[in-house]
Amino acid sequence: MELLDGRALANELTQAQQMTVATLKQQGVTPKLVVVMVGDDPASAIYTQSKQRRATKIGMASELKRLSAETTEADLLAVVRQLNTDETVDGILVQLPLPKQINEDHIIRAIDPQKDVDGFSPVNIGRLWLNQPGLVACTPNGIMRLLAAHDIDVAGKNVVIVGRSNIVGRPLAALMLNANATVTIAHSRTADLKALTKTADILVAAIGKPHFFGIEDVKEGAVVVDVGINRLEDGTVTGDVDFEALKSHVSAMTPVPRGVGPMTITMLMDQTIEIAKERAKRG
Numbered sequence: 001m002e003l004l005d006g007r008a009l010a011n012e013l014t015q016a017q018q019m020t021v022a023t024l025k026q027q028g029v030t031p032k033l034v035v036v037m038v039g040d041d042p043a044s045a046i047y048t049q050s051k052q053r054r055a056t057k058i059g060m061a062s063e064l065k066r067l068s069a070e071t072t073e074a075d076l077l078a079v080v081r082q083l084n085t086d087e088t089v090d091g092i093l094v095q096l097p098l099p100k101q102i103n104e105d106h107i108i109r110a111i112d113p114q115k116d117v118d119g120f121s122p123v124n125i126g127r128l129w130l131n132q133p134g135l136v137a138c139t140p141n142g143i144m145r146l147l148a149a150h151d152i153d154v155a156g157k158n159v160v161i162v163g164r165s166n167i168v169g170r171p172l173a174a175l176m177l178n179a180n181a182t183v184t185i186a187h188s189r190t191a192d193l194k195a196l197t198k199t200a201d202i203l204v205a206a207i208g209k210p211h212f213f214g215i216e217d218v219k220e221g222a223v224v225v226d227v228g229i230n231r232l233e234d235g236t237v238t239g240d241v242d243f244e245a246l247k248s249h250v251s252a253m254t255p256v257p258r259g260v261g262p263m264t265i266t267m268l269m270d271q272t273i274e275i276a277k278e279r280a281k282r283g
């Protein structure tokens with residue numbers, strides 16, 4: 001089995017990003033990412049910290065705006081609008097989930113599509129499905145980059161994506177389709193799910209159930225991408241597939257951790273840098 005090591009590729013790409021950022025800084029432009037976090041969900045705090053750390057490592061400017069759990073929708077909209085107009089800000093990310101008094105759709109729609117480094121805004125989702133240039137959701141983007149780096153061509157392959165979320169399943173389906181895969185999106189209401197996953201040349205598991213897929217559910221020689229991040233009671237993190245059981249059965253597989261997760265953060269930095277490049281061109 002070929003290990004699709006996301007951390008190794010992320011480290012490689014981080015070095016390239018450091019060089020690009022150094023060049024941009026010489027031109028007077030420092031790529032800047034602003035992460036907005038509302039409330040104090042511990043998991044969100046860990047993710048936002050790792051985003052900050054990575055940005056700093058690359059030499060980018062990064063700012064974390066922490067707002068109280070009682071923040072109103074109007075307050076958060078005002079913060080987003082201010083960031084939209086701030087010319088030193090390249091990328092805006094509002095950490096999800098948001099507290100229940102805030103409508104996530106209203107916030108996502110308010111982010112300038114040109115600064116929407118998550119690629120969650122309807123404009124960018126539309127562009128993606130039309131196969132037009134735009135900002136792309138980071139986890140799906142990272143998956144495509146990881147497969148490409150291992151010379152895994154998705155064209156003509158049967159890809160089964162288990163999970164239909166706005167942040168993983170749906171945008172990944174669009175990217176796979178744009179790359180000429182034959183795509184099936186499966187979900188909790190799919191009839192005979194495991195008979196379907198067994199037909200996949202490339203199986204993407206994004207359901208959030210630890211070790212849900214085993215050897216019986218996967219075709220021999222398939223490529224497996226595990227998007228699940230399940231925190232077990234003993235504090236360890238594990239994926240949606242039984243990695244140990246599948247090791248000698250599949251041709252390539254991502255581990256959890258160190259698979260898709262690190263690539264997600266890398267793509268976030270990549271898109272922020274790309275936006276900053278446009279800013280440098282405008283001068």
Ligand SMILES: Nc1nc(=O)c2c([nH]1)NC[C@@H]1CN(c3ccc(C(=O)N[C@@H](CCC(=O)O)C(=O)O)cc3)C=[N+]21
Nearest residue numbers: 047093094095096097118237257258259261262264265
């Ligand atoms: N607006 C928004 N955009 C997001 O992109 C977003 C979000 N909200 N809310 C939360 C999820 C989750 N997410 C992860 C990113 C990196 C890792 C990651 O790097 N994980 C490491 C460590 C895993 C661990 O030990 O916890 C790994 O897989 O190796 C995980 C999860 C981004 N998210």
